[in-house]
Amino acid sequence: MLFLVLESATSHQSVAVFRDQQLLACLNCEVGQPLTPQLIPTIDRLLSSVSLTLSNLEGLVVSIGPGTFTGLRVGLATMTAFRLALQIPLVGVTTLEGLAWNHSVTDLPLLSTIGIRQGIVYWALFRWENQQMVCVKESQVGDIMEVCGGLTEPTIVLGDGWMQNREALLSKGFSLVEAPPDKQWPSAKGIGMAGRVLLERGTLLPLGCTPHYIQPSYAEISKTKNLNPIG
Secondary structure (H helix, E strand, C coil): CEEEEEECCCCCCEEEEEECCEEEEEEECCCCCCHHHHHHHHHHHHHHHCCCCHHHCCEEEEECCCECHHHHHHHHHHHHHHHHHHCCCEEEECHHHHHHHCCCCCCCCEEEEEEEECCEEEEEEEEEECCEEEEEEEEEEEEHHHHHHCCCCCEEEECHHHHHCHHHHHHCCCCEEECCHHHCCCCHHHHHHHHHHHHHHCCCCCCCCCCCECCCCHHHHHHHCCCCCCC
């Protein structure tokens, strides 16, 4: 199956195209620039680089958060439009699971983190079992010091929740193994590897679903002054 992947949950956005388990190409969007005007041109360049067009696609994978309000809305709206126009399946992968798939098979558990505010993160714990990614602890909000303090074995840590609190965590002497720098951000590659499993299972994203936003849009924030995370 040929499928297109979009990761737009964080400031490091990317697109990729797979043929079954094989990554054909991956492109990063320009960091710090609005996603909307660059997304379609980036997808066009991606597909052209492997001599494909949208009409060749047989499936779609998109990140569904937790992540930024604008990035997730633009990403889901774009992929939903492709889904309806092309009449092909669309699946959604959580940002935390996609992060875990960034890392190659290992005996150590994988702690995926997405920062909310200082010291507070979305997190989930994963483990490779028989070449499959298994979620050991489901996505939840917590104090990263408490989360890492509760780990019972050496654990690989990934994500900006870790990066934002790295020095403080290292000073505590927790048994943490830092993932390589190129594995620390959610990527279309990781989202795609997780999404392939869902496409094979036929676990499609419901029409009209809402992504998992880290916080409200800036417009909502300016009205409510409430920075608490929402689902």
